[in-house]
Amino acid sequence: MKRLQPSQFHQAERAVQKRLGVADMVAQHSEGYIRSTMPDQHRDFFTNLPMLIVSITDFDGFPWPIPLHGKPGFIKSPNANTLEIEAYPTLKDVLKLNFKKSQKIGILGIELHTRRRNRMNGTIEEINNNSFSVICEQSFGNCPQYIQKRELHWVETPQKCLQTEDIFLTNTLTSTSAEWIESSDTFFISSRTKRLSTDKRDGLDVSHRGGKPGFVKVENDTLYFPDFSGNKFFNTLGNIQSDSRVGLYFPDYESGKIVLISGTAKIIWDKEITRIFEGAERIISVKVRNCLILDSFLPVRGVLTELSPSLIRTGTWENPQEKSAARVYKQFKIIKKIKESRDVTSFYIRPLDGSALSTYLPGQFLPISIKQPHTSSTCLRTYTLSQAPLSNAYRFSVKREKFGLASRILHDTINTGDSLYVSQPEGNFTLQSNKKTNVFLSAGIGITPMIAMLQGLIQEVEKGEKPQDVYFIHSTQSSETHTFANELKHLNKRHKWLQLYTIYSQPKLNDKLGQHYDVSGRISLDLLRKILPTGNFDVYLCGSESFMRSSYTNLKAMDIAESRIFYEFFDDSSFESHQLNKFQTAQRAEIYFAKSNITATWTPNDGTLLQFAEKMGLKPMYSCRTGNCGTCSCTLSTGEVTYANKPGYTPINGSALICCARPALNTTKLTFHI
Incomplete structure (x- = not known):
């Protein structure tokens, strides 16, 4: 009776193979793939390399991929079981590596200009002053897929030691490093089995990962990258299934910079x-x-000569059309960029393909996808269209926020001639009637929908409609921050039915009362009583939350009916949201995020379901946070939700807008596919 041979793969590798339906195929075709000694071809390969990547654990058990360099010949193979490496992991003390005799080690030899690579895993046999030796436990080759061709050359002699006094670990990536990682086309990943025993299948691995620049995405403290089709053995994935601890090494062969990361992985x-x-x-x-x-750590430099042909059918995280199922984006060109005030800039855009603009109602917003410089990532934002519809261009105006990623990119990086991806105009903050007096009450950047509505009314008057009085009341700090000041003055001179009132809270010395502004201070109840007309009129509110709540309270004190007050917040706030109570929402609900396998208990203090998901460490997609765009829509398979206000976007059956939804009364459990 023939004795059944043990598998060459450890239990977690076999579990992944079985899950993906390839276990039988792998068992049939992988015999002899993993050897206990190195073939002569591999031995010759290693001894001619100028670099190795080795995987060594730190004292917490996290594997780190460490680059080692030397002139060809710094690696020797005295026999088929041994590699002798005349190099030393100079980062041993900084990373607190458990670099000791008999410890497990993973080795990857890679020749970038030929795309050849071979691996050897084993144990450390001896450690000397500047060298160490490794006894082979597993030896196997790898295909050349996804390796970018590079020609390397020396810039200095290999480092024998490193001054580590000023080197320290951090637990977060800087924004600069995150952007650089997102532009990388190559990294190396170290992984390990949970058990590090004498079983040769247990140990450390180090593997290469390659893709088009932009194949790695960074969101806060988490990296995401694709697993492309490979040999179906799933060494790295099997290790992650066994033990989530991994290490990443991102080299920049042009500058010599490296980024090393340890963390926990999830498939x-x-x-x-x-x-x-x-x-x-x-x-x-x-x-x-x-x-x-x-910086400048590597003793070699190299230039990219060719991306891997295997990448033809692979993508990046960049395509905005695939980032939001709720919208279709098309490319627009920026034809003009105008600074309106100290912090606000207007952008005029038209379709790159020359097609006609979609019509819209004044007050609506434009969904925009903005590429982050030097990365493949994009930000999805919504900006109000700040002019009435014209045939040749859209205009949207953006305030530069000190900590606003998208606004800083638009102000500081995007210029005339550049392009953006833009979707159809949306939103329900629009004029209800042109047959009555309208009051536009705004502060700061809240002026953008107001001027669009005003222009819309002017267009109708120019078409023959009877003009109705408009009270345009705007508050800002000073003339420096007064957006559209000259444009409004020009319109005020042309149209007698337009009453313009400007309030400066912090006027400058050269700001003249009666010329630049009408009142100093803030919009108070007394001021509104002096300015506002009597009779039937509608009020439109837009600005910061504090301004909105104060103005809303003042309008209610003047006995203006809620049905005559229309407003738009720039986040998920509402006048009703702070009044939500036990009769409208659940007091407690269990939330199950199915795709992430996270269960947690929600209470009203947790806010919207988007805010709750973010507290749980999840990163659902969103854009407007007001229920107007649909980006946050996700499948709800159990339970019911409620909204403080009727959303402007109607989700399909079985979905919810988590940016403004909360568990409904009598709902005890909700299941979201997040």
Whole structure:
């Protein structure tokens, strides 16, 4: 009777193979793939390399991929079981590496200009002053897929030691490093089995990952990258299934900079998620635990000569059309960029393909996808269209926020001639009637929908409509921050039915009362009583939350009916949201995020379901946070939700807008596919 041979793969590798339906195929065709000794071809390969990547654990058990360099010949193989390496992990003390005799180690030899790579895993046999040796436990080759061709050359002699006094680990990535990682086309990943025993299948691995620039995405402290089609052995994925601790190494061969990361990995099996990335069969996330950034560390430099042909059918995280199922985006060109005030700039855009603009109602907003410089990531934002419809261009106006990523990109990076991806205009903050007096009450950047509505009324008057009085009341700090000041003065001179009132809270010395502004201070109840007309009129409110709540209270004190007050917040606030009580929402509900396998208890203090998901460490998509755009819509399979206000966007049956939804009264459990 023939004795059954033990598998060459450890239990978690076999579990992944079985899950993906390839276990039988792998068992049939992988015999002899993993050897206990190195073939001569591999031995010759290693001894001619100028670099190795080795995987070594720190004292907390996290594996780190460490680059080692030397002139060809710094690696020797005295026999088929041994590699002798005349190099030393100079970052040993900084990373607190458990670099000791008999410890497990993973080795990857890679030749970038030929795309050849081979691996050897084993144990450390001896450690000397500047060298160490490794006894082979597993030896196997790898295919050349996804390796970018580079020609390397030396810039200095290999480093024998490193001054580490000023080097320290951090637990977050800087924005600069995150952007650089997102532009990378290559990194290396170290992984491990949970058990590190004498079983040769247990140990450390180090593997190469390559993609088009932009194949890695960084969101806060988490990295995401695709798992492309490979040899189906799933060494790295099997290790992650066994033990989530991993390490990443991002080299920049042009500058010599490196980024080293340790963290915990998770395999995202969801097919719906992989559809957003062409060629991805799975997505891997890595939550950063520690990172080390070193400039000019590498003793070699190199230039990219060719991306891997295997990348033809792979994508990046960049395509905005695949980022929001709720919208279709098309490319627009910026034809004009005008500074309106100290902090506000207007952008005039038209379709790149020359097609006609979609019509819209004054007051609506424009969904925009903005590419982050030097990365493949995009930000989805919504900006109010700040002029009435014209045939040749859209105009939207943006305030530069000190900590606002998208606004800083638009102000500081985007210029005339550049392009953006833009979707159809949306929103329900629009004029209700042109047959009565309208009051536009705004502060700061809240002026944008108001001037669009005013222009819309002017267009109707120019078409023959009877003009109705408009009271345009705007508050800002001073003439420096007064957006559209000259435009409004010009319109005020042309139209007698337009009553313009400007309030400066902090006028400058050269701001003249009666010329630049009408009142100093803030919009108070007494001021509104002096300014506002009597009779039947509608009020439109837009500005900061504090301004909105104060103005709303003042209008109510004047006995103006709620039905005559229309408003738009710039976040998920509402006048009703602070009045939500036990008769409208649940007092307690269990929320199950199915795709993330997270269950937690929601209470009213947790806010909207989007805010709650973010507290749980999740990153659902969103844009407006007001229920107007639909970006946050996700499947709800159990339970019911309620909204403080009727959303402007109507989700399909079985979905909810989590940016403004809360568990409904009598709902005890909700299941979201997040």
